[in-house]
Amino acid sequence: MKELEKIKELDASCYEFIRNHDMAALEIGRYELENGSYVLIQSYTSKLRNVAKYESHEKYYDIQYVIAGKEIISMIPVEQLKITQEYNPEKDITFYENSFDGIDHVLSDGDFLIIGPGEGHMPGVCVDAQSTIKKAVFKVPVRK
Numbered sequence: 001m002k003e004l005e006k007i008k009e010l011d012a013s014c015y016e017f018i019r020n021h022d023m024a025a026l027e028i029g030r031y032e033l034e035n036g037s038y039v040l041i042q043s044y045t046s047k048l049r050n051v052a053k054y055e056s057h058e059k060y061y062d063i064q065y066v067i068a069g070k071e072i073i074s075m076i077p078v079e080q081l082k083i084t085q086e087y088n089p090e091k092d093i094t095f096y097e098n099s100f101d102g103i104d105h106v107l108s109d110g111d112f113l114i115i116g117p118g119e120g121h122m123p124g125v126c127v128d129a130q131s132t133i134k135k136a137v138f139k140v141p142v143r144k
Contacts, residue, residue, distance in 0.1 A: 003112075007063055010114060011037050011140040014063055023067045023136060036141040043134045046071050046126035054081050054096035054120045059089075061140040064123055065112040069133035072125040073113050074102035081120050096120060117142055 008015035013034035026041045033039060046069070056078050064073060081096035088094070102120070105113055106127060115121050124133065 006114060007112065007138075010061060010063070011035070011138070013037050014039070014138045014140060017138075018065065018136075023065075024134070026067075026136075033138075038139050040137045040139070041067075041134070042137060043132065044124060046130050046133050047124050048130065049074075049100070049125050050098065052122045052125050053084070053098060054078075054102070054122045056094050056096070056118055056120050057092045057115075058087065058094075058117050059092045059142055061117065061142065062115040062121070063112055063136075063138035063140065064107070064115065064121075065136040065138065066107040066109060067134040067136055068109055069131055069135070070106065070108040070127050071123065071133050071135075072104045072106055072127055073115075074104050074122040074125060075115070076102035076120045076122075078118055078120040098122070 004015055014037060017033060028041050028043055031039045076099060081099060083094060084097050085095035
């Protein structure tokens, strides 16, 4: 639970949500939190690296929290990537070409990664073979 303190520092409502819910039992969908934050509970099959895409956001931090399964989230500065889809302000996302130059973070049950605005990341990549992942993606607005 000590590592979760990093989440609490960014947004207390995300921290409390994790502490007060059986994450594995949550239904797939969107849950509203405080101060404009929300969480998306997702279930999907991890992707092969060669079909995955990098993305970045401008208005939100991502807290990618793996509930069950194992995946790679690759990180790379956006300055090293080529845009394939310009920024969509409605969805707060820019997409980039795939690159094999990122730094891989392997996440499994209970692991999380905090991703800041403007940081290139490629989530949902399979580790050894494609598998089912259940994940919570917390979206925390940038506070100015």
